Amino acid sequence: MKNNNNKLLNQETLCIHAGKAKGDHKGALTTPLYQTSTFVFDSAEQGAARFAGEEEGYIYTRLGNPTTRELELKVAALEKMEDAAATATGMAAVSGAVLSFVEAGDHVIVSHAIYGCSFALFSHQFKKFGIDVTFVDMANKEALTAALKPNTKLLFAETPINPNLVVLDLQMIGDFCQQHNILSVVDNTFLSPILQTPVDFGIDIIIHSATKFLNGHGDVVAGIIVSSKENIAVIKSTILKDIGGTISPHDAWLILRGLKTLSIRMERHCKSAQTVAEYLHQHPMVKEVFYPGLPSHQGHKYLNNQMRGAGGVIGFELNGDVNTGRKFINSMNLFSLAVSLGDAESLIQHPASMTHSPYTQEERLAAGISDGLIRVSIGLEHTDDIIADLAQAFAHIENVTGKA
CATH class of the missing domain: 3.90.1150.10 (Aspartate Aminotransferase, domain 1)
Known part of the structure; x- marks a missing residue:
């Protein structure tokens, strides 16, 4: 059962089979843990070709790893999206998803109730980078519209909201962002892709603290960003590569184990x-x-x-x-x-x-x-x-x- 059939499978099956590589793992049923920092090239020419993007293949685990890749493809399939980037923590997913697409002078709209560290990132850290942030009640469409500025670049929200479980209207948010050409980012941690798939409502980027339900065993700290191939390529080649908030292959392997029972x-x-x-x-x-x-x-x-x-x-x-x-x-x-x-x-x-x-x-x-x-x-x-x-x-x- 190959991952090119993911669109034909149900979520219960995707939890187990999505993302599995077609290559030989010496007959192992369970995906091996590629606990390696770097990968060996056959020649100097091959190494140069991989760095230039002319040949597919692994270079260095911060840039990609076979164990991590299966995790990314599995969660992307569950969220019905094209690709994903696994991160070292849930906050690395938040920062990676946002900082990859905004810069000094941009404006971001954020739900006024979100996880505490996400709030600190937007309210305290973004000031250092000259990024303007407006917190609004996203259950109120009029308040959302009033927050709009000519330089609004991105919207960030959670639903249900942590910790008071307010549910936001994803269709309204998705339509609003598409109407105004704003990138939408939604934290789907509380429900997981089993219970909610925001892409169905036009959301561009979905994040998870994979520490939580995706792993489910309390022994991992990790995050994941899910989006289009184009957006994930930007995230991986900029913020994740240069700041370095990528996941350990061992943690990716543990989450793969947890996902089987999600x-x-x-x-x-x-x-x-x-x-x-x-x-x-x-x-x-x-x-x-x-x-x-x-x-x-x-x-x-x-x-x-x-x-x-x-x-x-x-x-x-x-x-x-x-x-x-x-x-x-x-x-x-x-x-x-x-x-x-x-x-x-x-x-x-x-x-x-x-x-x-x-x-x-x-x-x-x-x-x-x-x-x-x-x-x-x-x-x-x-x-x-x-x-x-x-x-x-x-x-x-x-x-x-x-x-x-």
Whole structure:
């Protein structure tokens, strides 16, 4: 089953078979780990031809590696796009996707609620390079239109948004960017290509923190950029080559292993998260639950249209103050108190003081990230055990606060 048939295959099959090289790997079923920094040329002439781009072949792992290449082709197939570039971290994917196409004097529109380090990159680092950034509520088309400038070059967004799970209208964003000749970049980490393919709505570039659901085992830090062959060629030959945020072949090999089970893991994450969200929604100590699988959530209308599932991440607010939330988090037994998401283990964290600490309090509130918001990533444990751990934590804060 060759990768030239990718367009004919379903995602469950692509997770296993897409991107596999046709060459001989000594009969190995699993793709070998090419743990090498450099590649040997047959002659000086061949080396020169490869550097000149006159002959295909590998030169140096920062520029390409067979293990990494299978990962890139597999994720590109899953996202229904032409090519991909694997990176050392999710933030290398963000910076590589954006800095490859903007320069001093350009203007970028960014969703006002995004991952904390992405926010820091756009709000703090871009000033050094003379790049103008406007943060807007991208759920509001009028606000998006008002942010447009003659020098607007690129738009960056996440959906669902980290950490409050606001769902953006990808069709509206895609149409807006095409109408105004703006490059669109969307972070698809929270849903993975199993649950959402932004290219269906005209998005130009898709990024992932491959650390999360794509890998799924909590043992890799990586990212990936997916786009057209032309865009990926620009990214690889400029920012990734010269700044050097490329992935280790060992990490690429680990993600390839994780991708084999991506479709079945996402099915389990979604099913368990839906059960947990419904439990939280009815609990008297929960003020509000942020999960697109609930009919009360603003993103619920996008299910079975833009989104094929609600994902494995839930945000919620407790009735009480910040200390109540802190006591609740510290009472967890099964949940690990750790940032990240998409792992087999269930994780819990406090965005305002952890992942989104680069925001000021005023910026967080404008982005809809309250001080009391708690984010959980629902793992692959039995749902009964996950809910039992939440129940004992609720009982703990009930005993401390005396609230029912």
